[in-house]
Amino acid sequence: MPAAPKRVGRRERNKQEKLDRIMAAAGELFAEHGVDEVTTQQIAEKADIGAGTLFLYAKNKGELLLLVQNSTYADALREGTAAAETTPDALEAVMAIIGPVVACNRKQVDNGRTYLREMVFGDPSEPHHGAALDLTVQTEQAITAVLQRHEQIDLKTAATLAHIIAAIMFISMAVTVNIDRSVDDILREIREQLQVLLPR
CATH class of the missing domain: 1.10.10.60 (Homeodomain-like)
Incomplete structure (x- = not known):
């Protein structure tokens, strides 16, 4: 029983x-x-x-922002990962993962940029900061899994590429020069970089 x-x-x-x-x-x-x-x-x-x-x-306002944004990031990552499962092309599958994450980060641009700053410079011993860092790991793992479907990419290469792709995504969302750019503009910029990076 x-x-x-x-x-x-x-x-x-x-x-x-x-x-x-x-x-x-x-x-x-x-x-x-x-x-x-x-x-x-x-x-x-x-x-x-x-x-x-x-x-x-939450110890401070930065941790409160992490608490709130982690939840929406996790939802976006689940949405993107599910979409990537039915997308055979490696580039398109990676973009399927990235798209909802960029969109959720840009709902309120200043909040999204502050969230990224808190992820990088916040206190890693704080639980909400730790959860945010775990989401970056999950993002890389999802991208790694997609890239491994490509016959030319082994696990080590896929993991390295996923780390680079995540860095491209985070930088594209965070840089001041992109502050007034739309989600579509940022995704187009990311796609152009990934077209050079990924085998076709």
């Missing part, structure tokens, strides 16, 4: 409910005003919790 599923206690339910309220409040305020214009006090008030409670879930 299978074991009954473990019940989640009231304390854990309360913690999850507060976390959900924090994510919703921060996400809404960041989207409406931009991360630089929002205070942690505003987020706490919108989430209907005390400021001290807020800092139990």
Whole structure:
């Protein structure tokens, strides 16, 4: 007889409910005003919790942004990976993975660029920063898997190419010269670089 599923206690339910309220409040305020214009006090008030409670879930505003953006990045990566599974061409499959990630990062350009800065320069011991770094690893793994379908690319080469491709994607999203460019413009720039990089 299978074991009954473990019940989640009231304390854990309360913690999850507060976390959900924090994510919703921060996400809404960041989207409406931009991360630089929002205070942690505003987020706490919108989430209907005390400021001290807020800092139990995220140490600072950068970690709050990571908390919110990690969720949308993970959704975008799942969408792109699923699309890549039915795309036989290596370049098109890689672009299928990259497209939703770039689109989610550019929904609010300043927030997206701040998110990338937090990923690079944030405290790796913080859990939300660690989760963001794990998403970059998952991105490279998804690209590696796609590239391995190409008969000319072995595992080591695929992993190296995936690392380069991820760097191209992140730089294209982060550089100041691209701040006013559309998602399509950025994807076109990435595609042009990958056409040189990948075997056809």
